[in-house]
Amino acid sequence: MRDHDPSSQPAHGTAAGAGALPIAISRVSKAYGAFKALDDVSLDVARGEFLTLLGPSGSGKTTLLMVLAGFQRPDSGRIAFGSDDITLAPPHKRGVGMVFQNYALFPHMTVAGNLAYPLKLRGVGRGEIETRVARALDMVQLQGLGERQVDQLSGGQRQRVALARAIIFEPRILLMDEPLSALDKKLREEMQIEVRHLHQRLGMTTVYVTHDQREALTMSDRIAVIDKGRFRQIGAPREIYERPVDRFIAAFIGESSFLPATLRDGEAALGGQPLKLATRPAPMEAPLLVLRPEKLRILAPGEDGTALNLLRGRVAELVYQGESTLLHVDLDGGTRIAVRQAASAAAPPLPTPGGAVILGLAPADTILVSDTP
Amino acid sequence: MTAATSPAPNEAALRAAGRRESLTLGALAAPGLALIGIVALAPIAWLFWLSVRKGDAYTLEHYVRLLHPNYMLSLQTTFELSVLVTVICVLLGYPLAYLIAQARERTASILLLFVLFPVWTSLLVRCYAWLVLLQRRGLINTWLTDIGLIDAPLRLVHNFTGTTIGMVHIMLPFMVLPLYATMRAIPRDYLRAAANLGATPSQAFRDVYVPLSMPGLAAGIIIVFILCLGFYVTPALLGGGRVMMWSMQIERHVTYHADWGAASALGVVLLAMALAIFWAVGRVIGFDRILGGR
DSSP states (O other), rough: OOOOGGGGSSOOOOOOOTOOOEEEEEOOOOOETTTEEEEEEEEOOOOOOOOEEEOOOTTTHHHHHHHHSSSSOSSSSEEETTEOOOTOOGGGGOOOEOOOOOOOOOOOSHHHHHHHHHHTTTTTTTTHHHHHHHHHHHHHHHHTTTBBBGGGSSSHHHHHHHHHHHHHTTOOEEEEEEETSSHHHHHHHHHHHHHHHHHHOOOOEEEEEEEEEHHHHHHHHEEEEEEETTTEEEOOHHHHHHSOHHHHHHHHSSEEEEOEEHHHEEEETTEEOOEEEESOOOSSSSEEEHHHHHOOOOTTTTTOOOOOOOEEEEEEEEESSSEEEEEEEEESSEEEEEEEEOOTTSSSSOOOOOOOEEEEEOOOGOEEEEOOO | OOOOOOOOHHHHHHHHHHHHHHHHHHHHHHHHHHHHIIIIHHHHHHHHHHTTTTTTOOOOHHHTTTTTTTHHHHHHHHHHHHHHHHHHHHHHHHHHHHHHHHHHHHHHHHHHHHHHHHHHOHHHHHHHHHHHHHHTHHHHHHHHHHHHHHSOOOOOOHHHHHHHHHHHHHHHHHHHHHHHHHHHHHHHHHHHHHTTTTTHHHHHHHIIIIHHHHHHHHHHHHHHHHHHOOOOOOHHHHSSSSSSSHHHHHHHHTTSOHHHHHHHHHHHHHHHHHHHHHHHHHHOHHHHHHHTOO
């Protein structure tokens, strides 16, 4: 983001979020026939928080966003913005900004016309509309494109216009429905950072829907993982990634392989060998050891691995991926797992296919999850 | 890269293959183009030629004759009727198309069937049906008299009113179908976005839905208006000889006077009017939108 006149923008940090509203979702259900899109979900989004609803398609994340925007009426449950119960409020009275998946920019209006529309509806004067449209274009780095037709814009530019239109009337809550999914990878990653910065500057409470786990990890203060209409885990990105509560979360976020383990009196074991853990695990049924490719390290021949949990196997295949190499390793038990080794001159030489390897897993990275309930 | 400047050895072969492909595609398109030429363009050219011929000489006589008040009155009638029918079709067709576009898939197909059903029925049958309904001792007058709303039968047919009613009935599908197609393609998200930005349902309809349905409306207006301009059967049957349409003048010249020159001039004027309407609507709405560009 470019630097802007500080007087025209809310200050960083402390002031951010002052005008934002918290969202309280309590016991919301929504069914389409026999299909439960939302099954008694409750969630509080803090003032100024960036919360991501992450889930596979059909998980209910978009339905929840539609309920928040007022386009779908829940079958039961309440929604409150701040102290106002808005469960029954029509969409045009909710005052929330929304970025649609396909942007929904009005094709019969210019860029400036699109941005001015919410202001016109609010009876803002002509002069002020012009000022605010110019400022909004500036904010999303589209200076001077106000007179363009929407179909003359690139995908990335449309995305920015959609974002500008959603925030130009200074809503205190912003909803985003997979806003970056139509962009190519590089642009998407740029926009992730930009949206994040914009949120930090403006501080509105944001609910962001995505099915892209990396996007969720990049952008969010908190992630709510949703599946089959229910929240599976709600927490900060690091917590979700490092401490998944069950197999579903561990498999959905990041790449994971699983090995069945045993857990008795707080002592974990894998195939009869005790596992070194950083913390005493909570009791669980059918514990599984989570193996993430980047957490496993190939031990150099003769290296001392006594502080690590060790796995033995044979390299089945090497996949060169540029920044790293992915090794498919058949463990002695027969399970095939993936190991990622960063491409660096400092890294030990790669084993050859068919060669035996010893893999080390640090106790802090040794995570047990229960098999999905 | 040794031979960057000299052509690669297979360049000629590739160019020949490209030429062959163009020729093949051209040959495939030829029957269609020939048909359009023979069926559409050639008769129009012939029509023009006839309209400026008298005996063996070129003349504008046929056009000059059209300035006679008789023709002017006919032109006015044709124009008034076409405008009136088009306006009524818009007023009836827009809400109807909107209703069908908003309905569930199943309901929409049933409603569309009702719209299309008259199109599949013979034009003559429908005109005579209106005659039965509208005439002096027809169904409508009988009912209205029976329930005591009127004392004397209304003059509903064999005049401008009857012609208008009959033509609206016949033209309505041509208004509804393009409108429906356009409306159905308006993404819901546009209306949701408008609502989200603070528009009440009626504001969203006015500011977003109506402008986006314009191409369909324009197409409907053009089709209905142009069909009206050249309409013959309904005015002839329901107008009772009192509604003298441009098309009837053509028929008169051909049938009674065998005057092909005058008939051709009338035809050329009709064609010019149709093109003028198309141009006028196109100027307002944009040609690419009417022709289905976007």
